[in-house]
Amino acid sequence: MSQDKFAAAVCCIDGRFYQPLIMWAKKRLGVDHIDLITEAGPDKTISENKKPNIDIIKEQIQISIDYHNTMHVIIAAHDDCAANRVSPIEHCKHLKIAMKVMKGWKLPVELICVFIDADYNIEEI
Numbered sequence: 001m002s003q004d005k006f007a008a009a010v011c012c013i014d015g016r017f018y019q020p021l022i023m024w025a026k027k028r029l030g031v032d033h034i035d036l037i038t039e040a041g042p043d044k045t046i047s048e049n050k051k052p053n054i055d056i057i058k059e060q061i062q063i064s065i066d067y068h069n070t071m072h073v074i075i076a077a078h079d080d081c082a083a084n085r086v087s088p089i090e091h092c093k094h095l096k097i098a099m100k101v102m103k104g105w106k107l108p109v110e111l112i113c114v115f116i117d118a119d120y121n122i123e124e125i
Contacts, residue, residue, distance in 0.1 A: 004032040006068035008061055008109075010046070011076040012083065013038045020120040021076055029072050035064040041083030042075060043091055046098035058105060065109060073109045075102065078116040091115055095125045 007029050009021055022034045037060045039045050045053050064070040075098050077084070077091040084091065095113040102111055113125040 005030065006033050006035055006064065006070045007031045007072040007074065008035040008037055008064040008068075008070045009074040009076055010037045010039065010042045010057055010061070011074070012042060012078055012081055013040050014078060014081065017076070017078045017116045017120070020116060020122060021074070021114070024114075024122045025072075025074055031072070033068070034074075035060075035068060035070065037061060037064070041077075041081055043077035043094035043098050044084040044086075046075065046101050047094040049101060054101075061105075061107060061109075065107065071109055072112060073102070073107065074112045074114055075099065076114045076116060079118040088115060088117065092125050099125075 007025055025034050037057055039057055061073055077095050092115055099113050114122050115125055116122050
């Protein structure tokens with residue numbers, strides 16, 4: 001397993017969106033595995049700097065980096081989110097703010113924001 005390539009995805013607890021996200025990430029990033037870091041409505045949690053949740057997310061990303069040599073971290077939001085009941089446009093605004101917050105963590109990774117629509121199409125933001 002030491003030769004396997006990993007990425008991490010900070011995504012919602014909603015399992016409907018895992019498979020499309022994992023398949024997209026493997027193809028887009030050329031990795032073998034995705035470490036899923038789940039949080040209900042992570043775009044809102046990170047954009048609003050909600051503690052202690054944001055500290056737990058950051059710690060889990062660091063574990064992925066330290067133990068799996070993760071080079072890419074995806075922050076994902078999706079349509080019909082029970083924890084962040086806003087329009088796709090608002091999700092994208094939250095994602096952009098979350099990206100700025102995460103860039104401030106100065107992690108040695110590529111950060112990628114995506115929105116997953118109701119038909120499971122994935123758009124990079």
